[in-house]
Structure formats: C-alpha cells, structure tokens
Amino acid sequence: MGNKLPWIIKYRPKSIEEVVDQEKAKEVLIPWIQKWLQGSIPDKKAALLWGPPGTGKTSLVEAIANEYNLEKIELNASDFRRKSDIERIAIVAATKKPLPPKRGRIVLLDEVDGLSPRGDEGAITAILELVKKARNPVIMTANDPWGQHLRPLRDVCLLVEFKRIPKTKALPYLMKICEAEGIFCEKEALSYIWEKNRGDLRACINDMQSIAEAFGKITLELVKTMIVERDRELTPWEMLQALFYAKYAWQAKKAITSVDLDYDTLFLWIAENVPRQYGDDPEDLWRGVEALSRADVYYGRIKRKLQWNLLPYFFEALGPGVALAKEKYHRRAKWSYPEKLVLLARTKEERRIREELASLLSRTEHVSKNYVKAELIPLLKFIAEKNPSYFAKLALGLRLTDEMIKYLSRKNYKLIIEYKEKLLKELEETTKSRKSQETRGKVDESESKTPLKETASGERKETGKESKGKKSDKSKKSKTGGLSLLDFIRKD
C-alpha cells in the first residue's frame, strides 16, 4: 500500500466542476480567462488567488488548464530565488505560442508569499516585468498576500479570494473518496478530521489516507487517537510544507515552533518524512539525516541531563538544519504519519488489555505487575497454546474476561471459550443439585458457602476444606482454590 499514489494527486480535480465549492472565485476567474481566450487583454493581466492552504487554488488553475486545453507553465516558490528562472518564464509567457493541440498558455507562479521582504526584491521586480510583457494569463497563488513587500504585486493583480471549504461541501467529497477506495469510514470521523484541519482539504485527505493505509478503516476512535489537537498556527502537514520549502533559517524555525506537537512527536514527524522528501537526491538526504542525528543527540542530552540550555541547538538542527540540507528543488513527496505513532495506536487496545490483566493477576497472585508481564503472561500464553482445556479451567478460576482470554490464546480462543462454557454449565448443574440437597437438609451449611471455588477447579475437592480455617485470607485469593497461580499449576 505504501507505494500507492497519494490521494491528493489521485483525486485532484480534473474539471472546474470537480473543484469543490469556491463558487465566487470561479465566477471571477473564469470570465477573466475567457476574455484572454477570446483574444482581448483584460485590464489586469495577472490574477492573485489567495486564501488558506488546501482549498483549491492550484487545483482550480489546473482544472482550467485541462478544461480549456491550455499549456500550464509553472514556477514554484523555491525557483523565485533565481531571477534568471523568472526571466526565462517571462520570455515564454510573452511570446511563444504553444504547440497544437494546446489552445493557449497559462503561467502559474505558486506561493508568491514565499518571497521574502529581505532579499527577494529582485524577484518581485522580475515578476512585475513578466506581467508587463505577458501575452498570456499569469496566475499567482498565496496564502497570505498582505505583506507590505507584496504590495506591488497586489496592485497589478485581480484579487480572487478562496475560502475554507465548508463542512457541508467537504464531507460528501471526502466520503466519495472513501467509497472510491472501498474504505469503511464513519461520518463522525470525517467530521472530526474536517474540524481539526479547519477546512483544509489537502490536510483532510492526507489524514484520511494515512489512517486508511495504517488501519484499513477510518473510525472516530482511530481518528481521535491519531490526530493531535491543533490549537496553534500549523497542522503537522502544514509544518512539513513550511519546513521543507523554507528558503531561510527563520522560516524553518518558525515552522517547527508554530506546530502543536511535543518535542518527541515533532522529531518523529520530521524524521519520518526527511527520507521521503529528500530521497531522490543522496546528498540532500545525507545532509538531512545528519541534521536529524544532531538534533537527536542534543535532545537526548536535554532529556538525560536536563540541559535545557541546549534546546536552541535542537531547534537549529531540526529546523534550519533539515530545511537547508536541500540544494535542489524537490517536488512535494507523499508525506506520512510517523510509523511509531501508527504502531502505538494499532497496539493501543492490546496494551490496555495487557494492563488490565497485569492489574488483575497482581491483585489475586500478590505479585508485582512487572512480574505478571514478564513471567505469568508468557506462561499463560504457553498453556493456552499447549493445553486449551486446562487453560479454560485456569481462565475460569482466575476470572479472566473473554478479551483477556483472546489476548492470551489467539488461535485457540474459540476452543477455549467452548471448554469454558462447558465448565460453566457443569458448575451450574452442580450448584443446582447442591442447593436441592441443602433444602433436604443433607448438606453441611459451611460447604454451601463456597460452591464456585470447588467446582471451578473441578476435581480438587479438598481445597474448600483447606481454606476453611483462613477465611479472610481466602477471600483475597483467586479462584484457583486459595493457591497462587504458580502453585496451582505446579500442583497440577
């Protein structure tokens, strides 16, 4: 499953209609494009699509290019640093006609808000020049276009606002993806995903795919375990985006300090995705992993020796160290949840049962929980595998729940439950017959007080008598007849 296409690519809208919501944006942008296609040049030769991430800005441009059969020429934020690249695009935008069957061209400058107020003035001038010369529509995108340094760009652009995708529109769309993938999905789970991602469809789809790939289904319980609270500025996906595409150290540092993750989890997220992002270039990957290992060393020291004064070095290595490890532009990779978090969530239920088992047996056997985990649980597993009928007796005596039996027995589970049911029936019958004897006045009163103990262990009748003298101690012991579990097994 790991090599499958990211769903954000697989389900990228192919037509304008498939772009969910954003009706107002479409109403402004489409007539503007049509004007270009009819051969006239609109007053504003460029459009700036702005709004929150993952809401369809780039997707709409791609859908328009598809639908109107236009060649898309794209420049990413990381290319803006090179003025020569902008100039190269400018020439194409201004003059050349595309090869048939393409009808025309569209120039896309993605994420212009990645331009820095310090150092990228040259790039802004080059973009302005590009717009001036353009004979084709120029479209820019940005999350936040309101920086003072972007004012010259705003002035030459038609501003088109994109809004967060409302729940009513997002949920049916996300559900359709689950159906297409044949994944069981609870509606409340999607609702939770949407709320946590605040209407960012890219993040919603990424969350969905990661959970579906790890667990084969999307339930509210899983989603609550996997998606951390995100009260701060960035989701983990947004943090990865900001980190891997940071051009300056301050951007990288801002990315990792604006996400609501504890340091361990933050490290896991980045460590999981560095090989994915830089994997296509051994040198970038090597530098990225070097930075990670430095961060790990600092963090290890911080934790072991409480040297919190090393925290800035940890942040330096994990943020700028990782971000500036790249020397070339890398396309957005298929990022993923940290494997360790997936594993912990997958084994959460098992860990809970193991804990409950440890509490129960440590109480009844008067041993520590650690002893139960290290010695008794493996022993019980062994018995469950080798001697299911005997294990059924033990389970009954120890009052193990069915889920504990399942945890301990695995493939013999059904058989053991059958034995247990049979034993319980016998127990019931014995109790009944004893009661009827009692009413006939033939049974000793003291014997009738401990029916379960005698019958649970079946043939060991003397145990009832044995424990008669130590009543209070007896009540604390398990139903293995007042013996510890190990004694009981040894005796047998």
Ligand SMILES: Nc1ncnc2c1ncn2[C@@H]1O[C@H](COP(=O)(O)OP(=O)(O)OP(=O)(O)O)[C@@H](O)[C@H]1O
């Ligand atoms: N309105 C939408 N309709 C359908 N799919 C969407 C929409 N918005 C986002 N998506 C999904 O999220 C993915 C990313 O969307 P897109 O690149 O268009 O977002 P964006 O607004 O350009 O984000 P950014 O500002 O981060 O570049 C798409 O491939 C698509 O799967």
